[in-house]
Amino acid sequence: MDRITILQKQIDKIEELKATKYFSPEFKAWKRKTRSLLENVFKENSTQVKDFDNIHYFPMVTSTGMPDSYYQGVYCSGLDDAKAILTSMLDEVQQFAPTPVNNDLFSFILEVLHNFYNVERQLRNRYDHRPTLSINDEYDVQDLVHALLKIKIMDIRREECTPSSAGKSARMDIIIKEIETVIEVKMTRNKLRDKEIGDQLIVDIERYKSHPDCKNLICFIYDPHGFIVNPEGLVKDLSGSRGHLNVVVIIKP
Secondary structure (H helix, E strand, O other): OOHHHHHHHHHHOHHHHOOOOOOOHHHHHHHHHHHHHHHHHHOOOOHHHHHHHOOOOOOOOOOOOOOHHHHHHHHHHHHHHHHHHHHHHHHHHHHOOOOOOOHHHHHHHHHHHHOHHHHHHHHOOOHHHOOOOOOOOHHHHHHHHHHHHOOOOOOOEEEEEOOOEOOEOOEEEEEEHHHOEEEEEEEOEOOEOHHHHHHHHHHHHHHHOOOOOOOEEEEEEEOOOOOOOOHHHHHHHHOEEEOOEEEEEEEEO
């Protein structure tokens, strides 16, 4: 289920919650799930998450003798505020949602990258130990990825400049304009591990966000020697949407 659908379901549930109490398990579960969703969509400490956190469902000032109806009224008013704010966020997400891509081509690219190591390993085992392509750095990775993509994609661009960021510009590894997708290739080495790779990709993501031909960024990290200690964490931290840019991180083998 996509994030737009999930967010709409959370909004739709608000009217049902008005029949419950502010301390009910249903409300607590809804609030927790909604906040987690907002963190996933907009990231922790974003303006959107802070706006959601600032909604009050309980009186800021209380005194003895206040009727239960007063507490319920404040609770329902808070839910109305939540509905208005979440609806505004939903409009924001829909407005800046990543451009739909040709699913067949996009799936083909992911399949190539997920099976890259198998291809590279097979090339090392040629008949009679004949010379072959050796993968020694990320340029070798780029060349082999480019060759494999040619099976299905003819128009593949190389080495185009990205817009400048902080006075610097970068070179895009592989761009497929047909589906507005860029493949950024990294290969780990002794001095290029988790932190260094992560820092580089954070800068790359910011650059690609402003490029008109990049709506989908695939970050392919080739790690044949296992220098990435926590690949799952790196994938989780960097994958996801950044405004109109959809980021996919793949670490292999």
